[in-house]
Amino acid sequence: MQPNTLHTGSVAERIGFLNDRYRNHAAQAVLEHALNDSDVGNIAMVSSFGAESVVLLHMLSVIDRNIPVLFIDTQMLFEETLAYQTEVSQKLGLTDVRVIRAAPAAVAAHDPDGLLHKSDTDACCNIRKVVPLENALSKFDAWITGRKRFQGSTRAALDFFENEEDRRIKINPLAHWTPQDVQDYIINNRLPRHPLVAQGYPSIGCAPCTSRVAPGEDPRAGRWRDQDKEECGIHFVNGKIVRGPLPTVEDEPEMNTIVTDAGFAADEWTHGFVTPDTLGGGGAAAVAVDLASDADPAVLAGRLDGIDLIRVDFPSFADGRGFTLARRLRLMGFNGRLRAKGHVIADQYAMARRSGFDEVEISPELAKRQPQDQWLARANWQSHDYLNRLRGTA
């Protein structure tokens, strides 16, 4: 059912209702309710028929196989992807898979030889992917994506329902899923896998810009290899399409590095993270909370004793809110572990430590570009500190 008349109020108001209503629902339930909720409106799913896409497609087919599925054919895809698309659509009985392609005139005008990707991958993505998708979505009130919280720091607070520039609702039923959840679901439901996964392509995009990755290498390393690019164009930040590198990447597993005064180490925390919203009343053995950079730490007032670790997000190294958040948490009496996570650079290590953080969590990319010695250079953060001298704590 697609009620067109019942949803009222602005997109922002409806999002507020929807997130409250489904805060504690599982992915399938979210999807089910979203498809039936009058507050959502006209809805479509967008799928790349990539390595993990089959999960959501399967869920959709179980609930309503007539919902439109938008598949963007950039005309640069692997043969295997096109074959997989046909196979999955048939097997799941999807009745309304719409293949979206760029207008031939646009391609003729901007990329007649199909070589634009060699000189300007952004422009190529724009013509073949971003613009066609935006056109296709303009007919819908809402769309379903496979984005997940584990995929990166700015997605740490990813909600089931997001507001896209007050125009559309974006639904992320898998927001809380881990990589293991995805694998388990595919196995348990005996779903067909993309043929290229077995050949060493854990993340699959257009043929010219995707290569194999070695075992243990970042699964996204094969995308736009040797290019200063990590993301396609289909991401909206603060309601705006954002192109080029984002700190978050699809399908990226947790392989971050923890930096302390002793240098680099793997993350030994295995108990997962909750948000202030999902933080329970206590009793759990080990509790870690993710705090967004725009969060008010006052939401944790009175609950700090039950928390072992707080992880504060740094969406960009130029955004210094996290330093004051750390100091404020310490002023509130938090004595547990305090971790800065995201885009914190080696040159900020002393600032992080002096503001009250115990450690920093960085991406594999950053750990590679700024190796351990650049961080250890500031392990002496306790010396030459004007502020602690003035505070009498030096």
Add this chain to the structure above:
Amino acid sequence: MSRRFTPKVVTANHLLEGDAVWLTSDNAWTRTMSEAQFLDDEDLANERLAYALTQEADVVSPYLADAQLGENGPEPTHFRETFRTRGPSNYAHGKQVEVA
């Protein structure tokens, strides 16, 4: 919404010296604007800028600047770009004395 494309050159500042440089057709950076590659096609201009953006080891903050074709090659059309080819007006410093 169609906006007329005006010819461009790719320009930036040199990483070590800090002075103005322009991109040539053979992927080098020149201190003389007239030696720059003249870009009268929008797609080509974007392609050259995209290339320049990958040259962080040599230059800082490349951008497309308006240009016109003069007798000896590309020339600036805006006074800001004219100053960049010359130097300040209060002293005989910069390119007006350093570049022949």
Add this chain to the structure above:
Amino acid sequence: MYNYNEFDKAFLDERVEQFSAQVARRIDGSLTEDEFRPLRLMNGLYLQLHAYMLRVAIPYGSLDAAKMRQLAYIAERFDKGYGHFTTRQNIQYNWPKLPDVPAILRALADVGMHAIQTSGNTIRNVTSDHFAGAAADELLDPRPFAELIRQWSTDHPEFQFLPRKFKVAITGSPNDRAVVKAHDIGLRMVEKDGEVGFEVIVGGGLGRTPIVGKVIRDFLPQEDLLPYLESVVSVYNLLGRRDNKYKARIKITVMENGLDTYRELVEQEFIGRRALFNGVDQALLDEIHARFRRPDLAQGRSVEAFDQAYGADPVFRSWADTNLAAHKQGDHAIVTVSIKAHGETPGDASAEQMRVLADLAEEFGYDELRISHEQNVILPHIHKADLPAVHARLAAVGLATANVGLISDIIACPGMDYCALATARSIPIAQQIAERFDELKLEHEVGPLKLKISGCINACGHHHVGHIGILGLDRAGVENYQITLGGDGTETAAIGERTGPGFPADEIVSAVERLVKAYLEHRSSVEETFLETYRRLGMAPFKEALYGEVKERHAA
């Protein structure tokens, strides 16, 4: 004079090493330009139109002969033989090369100087009254507090990546010579029940949205200074907008949230922050106070040499009338050395001039020099008997221009001759106006008149608070200059008002001349200043002088 102790020196050494490594890491690719930019800015290094530019801090504008000589050395060794004194009491070098910058910072550190936090979204070099410690009207020398703030804000771990830059100014006099109401935080010393504390002003600023700051706390005890500042800035760090750079300054944060709300948040934060300071800062402040003791000024020396020269030499008399200010001790004077010779670049001093200033400070001035936000150099303690000699030595190197406070004592930003942000040039306009009024021989008759020029909306030339302000803009690819009138940067702060359409470069000098002639025509007496006449009569007569008779219009 505060000289760096072992702690300060060790800190500076470490910073020089850090920045040297950062430059190397930028060159080897460990740091992207995006990551390097804030780090170089934090160390005062900009990339401008023709070259890098290094902005060196002169904290609260105070320096001694050794420092001035080192500035001269750097100008010769690494630059083109001169430096530019700025409206924020800094000095800028316009031509350094990136690989040389670590060596320049090393040379600065050798004399206890640095370029730390002269740029970037952080707490900037603290500015103060350039007559501090000498002025007759002073309640308390503000510099020890400025030094305390410098130490607190330097490398403050929370405040290196604020939403936007953050400027603090402090004055110890009722006559505000530090433009405190145009700063993110302005501190004005006030007395209450026999105790001296601070009036705290917040959210002032010029730029795109000029706002006169408002009082957030009418009396702050001295010992609460650091925790209170920390509260104001930490609230701003979390609350300030990061989505739009033009709305990121604290003036907008205060405006959008309301002063009362902002004050409440600060007071709430203050409770926790107060506990972070246990009094050690006050002990350190006592040590700092001791280092700012006024020099033991000569007592009982005759001032006859001064009187004689004043009577006999009209050139000296003219200079003494404009360039001297009252000192706490009557037989001394505060000398303002004009760096505004007619036709020269406002604020530019050659290495030779810097050395002469250093020599004079050492020989006659108790080794003290100041840089003013009006881009001049101050010798704060000169015995009157020495003034003729000082004047002669200054005249020999082109530093004896008698124009302080007059129309040719122009504040001008570097404008599009150097600055990457500028929309038009400032320097040639300043040069031409000064030359015009020199030819007219009018400026002494005109009297006090502050003319300030900015080459873009960011208002580094303080045009908003000029009695006559000039703003250079790019109008369809041509330089165009807008005029504002009635601005005031003192304790009676006001933002200037636009006269109307701007003028092209070749008409702006004549336009200013017409304004000044209109003032001479309309002033009620020789005593009434330009600003007073403007305040009495308003815009109309000046508008008429600029644009001709306003034509009658028949309204519908």
